[in-house]
Amino acid sequence: MTSSEQIRAELAADGKPVLLGFSRGKDSLAAWLAMREAGITVVPYHLYLVPGLRFIDDSRKFYEDFFQTPILDLPHPTLYRWLNSLLFQPPERAAVIEAAQLPEPTYEEMADMLREDLGLAGVWNADGVRAADSPNRRMAMVTHGPKREQLRKVSIVWDWRIADVRDALKRHNCPLPPEYEWFGRSFDGMDFRFLDPIRQHAPDDYQRILDWFPLADLEVFRRGLAA
Template identity: 65%
Template sequence: MAQEGNPVLLAFSRGKDSIAAWLALREYGIEVVPYHLYSIPGLKFVDESLKAFEDFFDTKIIDLPHPSLYRWLTSYVFTPPERWPIIQASGITEPTYEEVADGIRADYDLAGAWNIDGVRAADSPMRRMAMSTHGPVREHTRKMSVIWDWQIADIRQCLKRHAVQLPIDYEWFGRSFDGIDYRFLEPVRSNAPDDYARIVSWFPLVELEFFRRDLTR
């Protein structure tokens, strides 16, 4: 990619692996067009960390809805019945990750650009199996996992070398924000009540997660 000299897309979750992938690309002088996919629009702690990374990398980060947001809406996850007709009438559907990347390529005149992620084989057995099956380079979708063979020690060394500050997510969840189950809801409710209220405004029945948690304890 460095030899080709073309910009690449980067799926940027604000997590440690996607940060390390961006740093690795930058070390090779590869121009990065990062895009972030939000699960809930307008969460302050997410927006603040995106701004911090834009300042750190001196690069604008494209911010778009995550396919999961569409899936939760069209599946009526934590959605009261009176909202169902509105969602049905909207005609929204869940896009694929490839469709999201293709839309960015079209909007930014980046036809054929590689779409980079921070997936690592060592991250989980499922990811190792997927990497063994499909490999780190998927030419047919122009997707590449550039740090697929890195261990967690490599990630830590990279972040330390570049003096990168992980987002507040790692203090609250131990990872980047990635869902509306109890693991994420309780820390947000405790630490960022305004953001929690915003989640509830989108998914009013989400507080049933706490009820379910109490029943299973």
């Protein structure tokens, strides 16, 4: 397969901007740094799971300053899926949510909407997926390759190992977001391993989560009793 270094060189030579799904996690940070080193113009977009969480908004703004680049902020497809499946919703909200008929866009549809809105037809959409991250990701990389032409999707650091990620962060003095100290990764789900640390470290944001998913408190209560 084509090395990620060669892929980045080809994209830089092409001279067109590249979209980047930016989760604020270590791999998406590494992807951004690698593209910046290669001279690629990065158009980052962040997908939020819960609207208006301060620790996430503050972190996103920090990286806007760090990279001197605005970061588009859009709802994550998972947010729609959670709401439509009535995740942690009380019975009285069910009829309202079902009546709303919320769409459930795919990642590819989100990227296509961004291309259209930004006037960037046909540009590549990058992610920080690495083959070494898990057996499933390695298998996907072997099966589909790092570049999926039909989807215009590219895994821009696909062959990097964790040491390469750490080296890039260190080389550019790029810090990880604060939640890495809370649960070792960026916010990525609505279960106890994320909810309880947020409850402890960012109570206002925890309340914001409960505004959207009122019964999420039961997840913390249930796991707290089992501990």
